[in-house]
Amino acid sequence: GNSVTQMEGPVTLSEEAFLTINCTYTATGYPSLFWYVQYPGEGLQLLLKATKADDKGSNKGFEATYRKETTSFHLEKGSVQVSDSAVYFCALVPSGGSYIPTFGRGTSLIVHP
Amino acid sequence: GAGVSQTPSNKVTEKGKYVELRCDPISGHTALYWYRQSLGQGPEFLIYFQGTGAADDSGLPNDRFFAVRPEGSVSTLKIQRTERGDSAVYLCASSPAGGRGNTIYFGEGSWLTVV
Numbered sequence: 751g752n753s754v755t756q757m758e759g760p761v762t763l764s765e766e767a768f769l770t771i772n773c774t775y776t777a778t779g780y781p782s783l784f785w786y787v788q789y790p791g792e793g794l795q796l797l798l799k800a801t802k803a804d805d806k807g808s809n810k811g812f813e814a815t816y817r818k819e820t821t822s823f824h825l826e827k828g829s830v831q832v833s834d835s836a837v838y839f840c841a842l843v844p845s846g847g848s849y850i851p852t853f854g855r856g857t858s859l860i861v862h863p
Numbered sequence: 864g865a866g867v868s869q870t871p872s873n874k875v876t877e878k879g880k881y882v883e884l885r886c887d888p889i890s891g892h893t894a895l896y897w898y899r900q901s902l903g904q905g906p907e908f909l910i911y912f913q914g915t916g917a918a919d920d921s922g923l924p925n926d927r928f929f930a931v932r933p934e935g936s937v938s939t940l941k942i943q944r945t946e947r948g949d950s951a952v953y954l955c956a957s958s959p960a961g962g963r964g965n966t967i968y969f970g971e972g973s974w975l976t977v978v
Contacts, residue, residue, distance in 0.1 A: 782964045793971040801964040839905055848919040849961045853905035
């Protein structure tokens, strides 16, 4: 079946540090890949997405590149801010069937001033 | 409001009781999803509606859980004979249409605690 594996958190960084959150997936065919973010006290919201191999999704300074050869979609940001503290979820939508999104377990990011 | 609305935001119930959780999706969205999220875990799929029909209910854990969407808009998740293990956040999400690249939009969830 389809699955998403994320690195365990929490990830703790100082402001302006470089961020990488690893995500790998298992799926047949060519899924679409997503990062969702959940800020404290809020619902999950889309951060970025990529729908085909080698596509790069970007938003709010975050980037992730769809790597088919390594089945990965790692999230990166060059300089994190305290306001980026949140839980980040990697997700896939398969290329067939009911197109049900499958989520990873989430990675908590804590950014200190 | 413009977003997905879920009620109640918090529900405490006794073991064995019946619970209903309501979801009001974004207007015009035909696809509606229910997920369950336990502490420290990601959202776990329960059921997916396309219009009024349940297109995929393979995630419902057992026959105590069922959901309806009679007019293709508001949906209700119903849990019978609640158990302590049902305690979780129940998330509803909607999308303009099901599909490979579509973004889904989440509500803030209904926190269910079974005591």
